Amino acid sequence: DQQVKQNSPSLSVQEGRISILNCDYTNSMFDYFLWYKKYPAEGPTFLISISSIKDKNEDGRFTVFLNKSAKHLSLHIVPSQPGDSAVYFCAATGRDDKIIFGKGTRLHILP
Amino acid sequence: DTGVSQDPRHKITKRGQNVTFRCDPISEHNRLYWYRQTLGQGPEFLTYFQNEAQLEKSRLLSDRFSAERPKGSFSTLEIQRTEQGDSAMYLCASSRPPRDEQYFGPGTRLTVT
Numbered sequence: 067d068q069q070v071k072q073n074s075p076s077l078s079v080q081e082g083r084i085s086i087l088n089c090d091y092t093n094s095m096f097d098y099f100l101w102y103k104k105y106p107a108e109g110p111t112f113l114i115s116i117s118s119i120k121d122k123n124e125d126g127r128f129t130v131f132l133n134k135s136a137k138h139l140s141l142h143i144v145p146s147q148p149g150d151s152a153v154y155f156c157a158a159t160g161r162d163d164k165i166i167f168g169k170g171t172r173l174h175i176l177p
Numbered sequence: 178d179t180g181v182s183q184d185p186r187h188k189i190t191k192r193g194q195n196v197t198f199r200c201d202p203i204s205e206h207n208r209l210y211w212y213r214q215t216l217g218q219g220p221e222f223l224t225y226f227q228n229e230a231q232l233e234k235s236r237l238l239s240d241r242f243s244a245e246r247p248k249g250s251f252s253t254l255e256i257q258r259t260e261q262g263d264s265a266m267y268l269c270a271s272s273r274p275p276r277d278e279q280y281f282g283p284g285t286r287l288t289v290t
Binding site for chain 1: 181208210217218219220221222225233268270274278279280281282283284
């Protein structure tokens with residue numbers, strides 16, 4: 067049973083436009099959410115996180131939105147740049163601090 | 178400190194052989210995690226340590242898998258009697274509790290032939 071779902075395996079966005087990556091979760095005990103970015107042949111790199119007591123967290127071009135009632139979060143990247151092409155993993159954790167990852171969304175930034 | 182390192186980066190082995198992987202975490206991090214990632218999936222939790230204590234093991238970790246973290250520094254993950262289904266990327270991550278993000282190493286890609 068997938069507790070963290072990323073329903074879009076891939077997404078293509080024009081350079082300079084906004085990229086929106088979506089994630090849904092099922093476990094109401096999750097209270098901390100993270101986004102990781104992964105390039106080929108490298109381990110995932112932490113991007114941004116959000117606690118369940120917030121509904122938005124911003125860091126430069128990256129903003130994460132959390133809708134607890136819908137059990138949904140999204141990552142916005144604006145403006146999108148060629149170096150943003152990678153696989154993005156949504157992840158969630160609860161009091162046990164064990165991180166559960168989604169399957170990832172491959173983002174392609176088009177020139 | 179240059180981050181989390183893993184050795185080897187690639188391992189090809191024949192079915193039935195034993196393999197051991199090493200992870201060196203960021204030095205001030207006292208939590209160390211092992212994950213497995215297969216094609217098209219996100220990393221799946223295997224086990225984690227706080228200092229030298231192994232706190233949790235996933236049901237994915239069969240009896241053929243064992244992990245250690247002597248002295249609370251580096252960790253090893255051993256797979257005995259490897260099977261083709263063990264072929265995957267094995268990732269190590271480290272963090273400081275309680276809620277620091279986890280920093281991942283580059284992974285060890287295991288291929289069992």
